[in-house]
Structures are given as C-alpha cells and as structure tokens.
Amino acid sequence: MLRNLMKFNLVFCLSFIFLFFGCAASKISPESLNEQNLRIINTRTKAALNYDKFINELIKYDIVLIGELHENKAHQAAELKIINSLKKYKKLDVVFEMISSDKQAKIDTAKATGVSKNALENAIGWSKRWDYAFYQDLIESVFYSDANLIGGNLSKGEIDTIFNGAYPLNGHLSTTDEVRNNIKKIVTTMHGKDEIKDERLLEALVQIQQYKDRRMADKLVHSKNLAVLIAGKFHTDKNIGVPLHIMDFDTDKKFIVVTLGYEGEEPNSQEADFILLFKDVK
Numbered sequence: 563m564l565r566n567l568m569k570f571n572l573v574f575c576l577s578f579i580f581l582f583f584g585c586a587a588s589k590i591s592p593e594s595l596n597e598q599n600l601r602i603i604n605t606r607t608k609a610a611l612n613y614d615k616f617i618n619e620l621i622k623y624d625i626v627l628i629g630e631l632h633e634n635k636a637h638q639a640a641e642l643k644i645i646n647s648l649k650k651y652k653k654l655d656v657v658f659e660m661i662s663s664d665k666q667a668k669i670d671t672a673k674a675t676g677v678s679k680n681a682l683e684n685a686i687g688w689s690k691r692w693d694y695a696f697y698q699d700l701i702e703s704v705f706y707s708d709a710n711l712i713g714g715n716l717s718k719g720e721i722d723t724i725f726n727g728a729y730p731l732n733g734h735l736s737t738t739d740e741v742r743n744n745i746k747k748i749v750t751t752m753h754g755k756d757e758i759k760d761e762r763l764l765e766a767l768v769q770i771q772q773y774k775d776r777r778m779a780d781k782l783v784h785s786k787n788l789a790v791l792i793a794g795k796f797h798t799d800k801n802i803g804v805p806l807h808i809m810d811f812d813t814d815k816k817f818i819v820v821t822l823g824y825e826g827e828e829p830n831s832q833e834a835d836f837i838l839l840f841k842d843v844k
Contacts, residue, residue, distance in 0.1 A: 728769070805817060
C-alpha cells in the first residue's frame, strides 16, 4: 500500500514539475532578439557584452550548458539563436533534456533515412509529456544540419528502477550532503512542505534528479564535438547540477554555463558564467 501511494505521489510530483516548467507558449523569432531587448552579462565581472563577443567566448569551450525555464518563449528563441551561431564555427553535439537516451537509435535511423519534417516528431520518439511545438524549430535546426541530436535524459524504465531502489549514485563533488540537501530544498519549495511529507519519496525525487544530471554529464563529456546542453535551469546550476557531475568525470574538457533569465534577475556567478536577460520580447 505504501509503495503504491509513493508511486502515485511520484507521478504527481513529476507531473507538477513538468507543468510548472513545461507550459508551451507562442513562438518568437530569434531575429527579434537584439540589443534593445536582450542583455548579456558576465556574472563574475557584472559587465555587459554584445552578442558576437558572447559567441566568441562560448566557442573557446568544449561544453556549453544552457539553462532555461521551459515555458519561456524568449528562452526558446535565444537557444535557437545561439545554436545557429555556434554551428557556423564548429560541428555540434546537442544534448536535450527533453529526449531520453534510449531514443538514440530512433534518432540515428531518422537521420540516416532523411525523414521529413512532418514525420520527425514520431520518428525520433518524442515524448508527449513535452509540447513538441515549443521545441520544434530548435529540434529541426539541429537535426537538419551536420550537428548531432542526442538524447540526454533517463527512460521511464530507468526512473522506475531508481525509484524502486537503485544503488546510490557515486561521486565526489556531485553527491555531497550539501548538494543533496539543496536539491531537497528546491523540491520542497516547489511543492510546499505539506505536499511531500514522506522522506523516502523526497529521497527518491532527489536520486532521480541526480541520475538525470549524471546522464546528461556523461553525454556531454563523451561527445566528440563541441557539446551543447539544452536543459532546465536547475540542471545547469553550478551549485547542484550537471557541472558538478562533469567535474566528477575528472575530464580535461572545459565547460561554461549560460543561464537564461528575466529582466530584473540578479547575476549570480555561483550558478552560471553568463546570464541572458530579456525585456519586452514579442
């Protein structure tokens, strides 16, 4: 009975997270982003820089992590703008939180057979949990180029296995009590203290979050080209997310974190290296 209740609560919590961060919005054009409605800030120096200098900074790195709010139409446009700019300089491996890694065979087959745009959503096994219309332009931009489209998330079966009692994740920086407690606080804040009373359920949600971050880090570290991650802001946070897992791989690859924010948000060098601030984007 308790296990069934926990499973129900897990589905409810994960659905709530998706709804909170995953609502679709009307598209805006990447071309509409300019110096009047987009500011790019170096979080360490607090200095602003123009878009071309920003891209020139990104191409110096092996891994670029871009953290979004899933429901924000300006963020989707900015990601498309950045991806299209980076493609001009280097071949890319673009890792998506929105696609589970067990779909990679489908993606590779669709690429090899030259599937049409109308059939692409089904061909790559896109999950109905995510609104495809929201990410369509970005997916197509990556897929119909020499870039590699890579699934970076866990499958449903893997999530079930972790929930049912997978071994704790091993790590040095990524699995400390401080990191896990900070993730717990975020999950609790999102749902309210009264909604997650079962400590085992909370531990399961933290474990799943960390396994997702480890999977995305693994895909990035083992990419052969300039690797770009498209994921939620919590996943790209330098304090708790994928960056810590990358460092646990003890790789020589250099990474940089870009967070997509909103006008009025304070730059925080502990969370990201650059922040993009949007104002009156239409």
